Amino acid sequence: MTDAGALSPSAPPNAASAGPADAEPRLERSGAREWRVSGDWTLLALRGRYEAFRQRIAGAMAEAPDTLWDLRGVSRLDTAGALTLWQGWGQKPPARLLWQPEHVTLFAQFMHTGAPPRPKPGLRPGLARASLSLLAFARHGVDVVALLGRLLLDVGHVLRRPSLIGWREISANVFRTGAQALPITALVGFLVGLTLSYLISKQLKTYGADIFVVNILGLAVLRELGPLLGAIIVAGRSGSAMTAQIGVMRVTQELDALSVMGISHTVRLVLPKVVALAISLPLVALWTSALMLLGGMAAAGAQLKLDPTQFLHLLPSVVEPVNLWLGWTKSVLFGGLIALLACHFGLRVKPNTESLGQSVTQSVVTAITLVIVVDAVFAVLFSNVGI
Template sequence: MDRLIRGYAGSQGHKVSVETMAEAESAEQDSAAATPRIEHQPLESGPGLARLQGDWSLLPLRGNFETLSAQAAGLWREGTAWDLRSLRRLDNAGAMMLWDAWGQRLPAQIDWLPEHQAMFAKLDLPKLPVPRRGRMPAGVTAFGRDLLLMAEHLVGATRLLGQLAIDCWQMLRRPGLISWRDISINIYRTGAQAMGITALVGFLVGVTLSYLTSRQLRLFGADIYVINILGLSVWRELGPLLAAILVAGRSGSAMTAQLGVMRVTQELDALSVMGISHTIRLVLPKIFALGVAMPLVALWTSCMVLAGGMVAARATLGLDYVQFLQGIPAAVPEANLWLGLGKAHVFGLLIAFVACHFGLRIKPNSESLAIGTTSSVVSSITVVIIADAAFAIIFQGLGI
C-alpha cells in the first residue's frame, strides 16, 4: 500500500514538474516572440524587404531604442520596402521612432494594417509656419492687449448695468423680491464695522495736514486761516475721497472675495439651478447698502480728520478748541457739506458695482480669485479718483 502511495505521489510530482517546465518554455517563447526586431530579407530586384516583428511599444523598446532606430534609418536610406503586418503591437513610442527614422515621411513601399495607418496619420501633420516677429515693440503690444482687456471689462460692466436696471424694474413691480435682511447686514459690515479704521486714519491725516499747513501759515501771520483750509478741503474733497479709498480696500475687496468664493465652491451655479438671480440676491443688496453707508462713513471720517486737525492746531498754533469749532461753520458754506455727501453716495455705488463686477468674473480656481480681488481694489480706487476729478470739473463749470 505504501509503495502504491509513493509511486502515485512520484508520478504526480513528475507531472507537475513537466507542466511547470512547459509553461516556462512557453513563456520564454512568448518573450522571444515579443522582442522588437527588424528582419531584413534581400530580394533579387530592389534593395530588399524589412519586416517588423515583435512588440514595438515603450517598455520593450527602451533597451533597444538606439539600435533599432539606427537600423531602421539605414534600411530607409537604402530604399527598402517595409512590412508592418506581422507586428504584435505598435504604440505611439514605436510609431514615433519609425517616423523619425524614416525622415518624418512614409516610405515609398509599405504594407500595414488599418490601425497602423491611422496611427501614422496623426504624425503626418503639416508643418506650421513659424510666426514672424512683429515689427511693433513689446511695449506697444502689451498696451494693445491692455486696451482689449479694458474693452472687455467695459462690455461686461455694461451688460451687468443693464441687468441691474431690469432687476430694479422687477423689484419695483414686486417689492417682495427685495432682501431687506441682506441690505441691513451689508450696511452693518460696510458702515458700522468700518468706523474704527476710518477714525484712526482720518485722525492721523488731520494731524499731518494741520501740522504742515500751520507751518506755512505761521510764516505769513495767517494762523487763523488754518480753519478755513481744513474745513473746506475736508468736507468737500478729502473726507469723501479718503473714506472711499479705505472702503474700497476694505469692503470692496470683501465683496469681490465673497462672490469669488461662491464661484469656486459652485454656490453661484447652485443659485442658477434653483432659478435665483445673482443680481437680485447678491449684487443689488451690496450696491444699495454701500450707497447708504458711504455718506455716513464719509461724514464720520471728515469729523475725525477735523478732530485731528483741531488737536494739531492747538499744539502748534495755540488755537482754542471752541474757536476752532465756531470757525468751521463760518468758513465752510453749507453747500459743501451736501456736495461731499452726494459725492460719497456716488462713490459707494461705484465701489460696490466694480467689486461685484470683478467678483462675478472670477473663475473657479484660487489663482483667479487672488487676481480678481487685487484687480477689484485697484479698479475701484481708480474709478473713485476719476469720478472725483469729473465732479471737480463739473462743479468748476457750474461755479460751485
C-alpha cells in the first residue's frame, strides 16, 4: 500500500509543464520499512522541491534507520537528484539499498568526498623541511661531482686534441672576470684595508705596539683577507653572470642545439670558464691585497705617523713568502670552485624566467658559502705554516 504522500504538495504552479505524470519524482512508502523512489530525479523535475524532498527523506531515515530504499523505479537520475537523496540520507548510504548499476557512478562521487582522508603519520613540519633541504643538498653535491668527473674526462680528451681548446672563450672570460673586476675590487680593497688598519692602530697605540700593525695587517691581508674578499666579489659579480649566461642559453634552447650538433657542454662552456677564473682570480686577489695594504698604509700613516717607506721596508721581513703562495693557491681553488658551481646551477635552469632567477641566487649564495668553508679548512690545515 502506498502513502498518501507521494510527495508533491510543494510543487510549483507550472510543474505540469515539466513533463508527463510518470516523469514526476515520486517518494512512496511501501510497507512499514520500505520506501520506493520512482520517476525522474533530475534538475528540471526537482526544481523548487529540493528542500521538501530532503526533509521527507531525512524524516524517514530518522524514523527507521534500517528502512529499505528501492531506487529501481527511477527512470532518470542526474547529479542533482543523487545529491538530494544523499543529503536526505545523512551523507551516507542507507543500510538496505536497492539500486540500478548505473546509479553507482553518481553516488560514488559523494562517497569518496564525504569524509576527509586521515592524515598519514609523518615527520613534524620542521623536520620535514630539514630533511627536504638535506636531500636537495645531497642531490646538488652528487650533480657537482658528476659535472667535475665529466670535466676531468673532457680535459684529458682536449689535451689529446688541442684544437678543441676554446682559446678565445678563455681569453674573453679572463677579461670579463679579471680586468673588468679591477675597479670594484680596488675600491672595496682600499676601504677595507683603511678601516682594518685604523681599528688595529687604535688598539696597538694603547699598548705602545704601533710597529706591529705591519705584522698583523700584512699577514691577514696576504694570507686570508685578500684571497677571500676577491673571491666573494668575483662570486657575486662574475659567478652570477656565468650562471645567467648559461641559463639564458637554456631558455632560448641554445643548449639543446649544442647537444643536437654533438658539441659537449663541458668542453664548450664549462671548461673555458673554469680555466679562465682559475687564472684570473689569483691576479684579482693579488690586486685586492695590494690595495688593502695601500689603504692600511695610509691609515697607519695618519693614525700612527708611520712612514710609508718604513711600512714597505718592514713588510717583506715580517711576512714570510709562503703566506703569499698559500693565498695564491687558495685563489686558484676558489676560482675553479666558483666557476664550477656557476656552470652547475646554469645547466640546471629550466626553460622559464623564474627558474633562471632562482638559479642565479642559489649560485651566488652557494659559491660564497663554500668559499668561506674552504678558507676555514685551509686555515686549520695550514695553521702552523708561515706563522
